[in-house]
Amino acid sequence: MRFAATVALALFFLSIEAVLTRELGLEVTRLDITVVLVVFLGLRATTLEGGFAAFAIGYLLDVFSGRPTGLYPFLAVLTFLLARAVSAFVDARARALFAVVCGGAAVGNGVLAAFFSWLTSRSGSSATFTSLTGLPLQTALCVLAAALLWPLLRKLDPAYERPQAGMLR
Amino acid sequence: MLSLFKRYRELLIVGTLLLYPLITYLSSGHRGREPNIADRAVLAVSSPLQRGLTAAIDGARGGFSGYLSLRGARVELDACVGELSQSRAELNALTEARAENERLRAMLGYTEGTVEPEIAARVIGVNASPHFISLRINRGESEGVRVGMPALTPNGVVGQVARVVGGSADVMLITDPSSRIGAVVQRTRVRATAIGAGGGADLHLDNVLYGDDVVDGDTLITSGTDGLFPKGLVLGKVEKVTREANAMFLKARVVPAVDLRRVEEVLLLPSILAFAPPVPEVKR
Numbered sequence: 001m002r003f004a005a006t007v008a009l010a011l012f013f014l015s016i017e018a019v020l021t022r023e024l025g026l027e028v029t030r031l032d033i034t035v036v037l038v039v040f041l042g043l044r045a046t047t048l049e050g051g052f053a054a055f056a057i058g059y060l061l062d063v064f065s066g067r068p069t070g071l072y073p074f075l076a077v078l079t080f081l082l083a084r085a086v087s088a089f090v091d092a093r094a095r096a097l098f099a100v101v102c103g104g105a106a107v108g109n110g111v112l113a114a115f116f117s118w119l120t121s122r123s124g125s126s127a128t129f130t131s132l133t134g135l136p137l138q139t140a141l142c143v144l145a146a147a148l149l150w151p152l153l154r155k156l157d158p159a160y161e162r163p164q165a166g167m168l169r
Numbered sequence: 170m171l172s173l174f175k176r177y178r179e180l181l182i183v184g185t186l187l188l189y190p191l192i193t194y195l196s197s198g199h200r201g202r203e204p205n206i207a208d209r210a211v212l213a214v215s216s217p218l219q220r221g222l223t224a225a226i227d228g229a230r231g232g233f234s235g236y237l238s239l240r241g242a243r244v245e246l247d248a249c250v251g252e253l254s255q256s257r258a259e260l261n262a263l264t265e266a267r268a269e270n271e272r273l274r275a276m277l278g279y280t281e282g283t284v285e286p287e288i289a290a291r292v293i294g295v296n297a298s299p300h301f302i303s304l305r306i307n308r309g310e311s312e313g314v315r316v317g318m319p320a321l322t323p324n325g326v327v328g329q330v331a332r333v334v335g336g337s338a339d340v341m342l343i344t345d346p347s348s349r350i351g352a353v354v355q356r357t358r359v360r361a362t363a364i365g366a367g368g369g370a371d372l373h374l375d376n377v378l379y380g381d382d383v384v385d386g387d388t389l390i391t392s393g394t395d396g397l398f399p400k401g402l403v404l405g406k407v408e409k410v411t412r413e414a415n416a417m418f419l420k421a422r423v424v425p426a427v428d429l430r431r432v433e434e435v436l437l438l439p440s441i442l443a444f445a446p447p448v449p450e451v452k453r
Contacts, residue, residue, distance in 0.1 A: 011211070011214065011215060012218075015215040015218040015294075016218075016222065016293055018291070019219050019222040019223055019226070019296070022293075022294055022304075023224070023226060023293055027396070048182060048183070048394050051183040051186050052186065053184065054186075055186045055190075058190070059207075060211060062190075063208050063212065064278055064296055065296050065303075066296040066303030066305070066331060066341065067331060067341070068202055069197055070189075070191065070192075070193035070197065071190070071285035072190075073189075073190035074190040074194060076186045077190070078187060081183070081187070088196070116194065117197075120195065122185060140187040148427035
């Protein structure tokens with residue numbers, strides 16, 4: 001259920017984002033909505049379910065990128081595993097803390113994407129690092145999106161649907 | 170063996186999910202892959218959604234601006250009628266020139282039988298990745314779009330088709346780091362290679378010798394030597410020409426002629442190879 005819901009959300013948001021990016025004329029700075037979904041999975045889902053969902057979300061981003069290479073599924077699964085490691089230390093049940101973790105993930109994701117793009121670029125030039133100039137704004141947008149999406153994501157998490165005290169008595 | 174798999178099942182599966190795309194990426198690099206069935210399914214689901222959203226936004230914007238522009242409609246109509254008359258006269262002259270051109274081509278044995286028609290397409294989205302910069306358009310395989318077709322606007326070159334599926338295609342912009350276009354400086358005919366700078370905003374010149382005559386403000390056009398773009402399409406203006414001491418080549422920035430952030434429609438040209446004259450038959 002959570003797998004299908006997060007993947008469907010990713011598909012929906014990526015479709016909308018592609019149109020809005022066209023309307024707003026943004027190029028270097030993008031809202032990486034998939035990071036928010038993958039971090040949520042890392043914090044709340046089981047390893048197998050989250051791993052498959054993160055892979056699927058990365059695959060969607062790969063397809064939407066125009067040139068599927070495998071970079072984004074790898075980064076999504078890596079981000080998921082890192083978020084899962086973080087969840088052992090941080091109980092990100094509050095909206096603000098979740099947004100902060102998403103911000104950190106967006107920075108790591110952006111840096112790693114630029115690094116791997118540079119690693120496989122034809123000339124090995126530093127031009128691929130130009131995308132990092134938009135990273136601060138990208139991170140800020142990601143934090144904002146995480147804060148806004150938090151109520152929706154919480155509904156996907158059964159752990160929040162706890163029975164009220166005394167209900168079963 | 171089975172018990173070992175069961176014991177480390179999670180680790181093995183997640184490890185595969187992590188390593189498989191990494192190995193694929195490192196082995197294929199920036200080239201990407203041809204769209205498979207799953208890619209086509211995803212695009213088949215997302216393209217109508219993007220098309221609908223784009224139409225809704227354009228419709229709302231068009232309705233609003235149409236209402237605002239009603240006031241000056243009469244004056245504009247008179248001006249348009251005058252321009253139309255002039256355009257008709259020019260069209261007649263061009264028709265004559267075309268007919269003459271066709272006669273001359275026929276005399277030279279040149280055939281256009283293989284040339285595909287130009288295709289007008291609408292931009293329905295911009296890809297969601299800042300690392301590969303491309304536009305999604307609403308024309309695909311079913312309309313005759315092919316990988317490698319040049320995309321342009323009346324102002325100049327936008328890019329080339331990088332991927333095609335049933336009803337949509339992705340156009341790689343000229344500012345993408347993977348984009349390389351054979352170019353020539355219009356004023357001095359100096360040859361160069363225009364390479365995407367990667368930031369989504371501009372290009373830079375490559376393979377231009379230190380002593381070549383290139384100055385700020387020069388117009389850069391396609392040279393037609395790359396096998397993709399026809400000759401003479403405007404790429405942009407040369408800016409910030411720098412000649413470093415002891416360097417063999419000069420450096421220069423090129424500002425695209427088209428505002429790539431605001432492209433709404435593109436025209437796809439048939440591949441330049443379609444324009445090539447047929448190879449004459451050798452009589453034995």
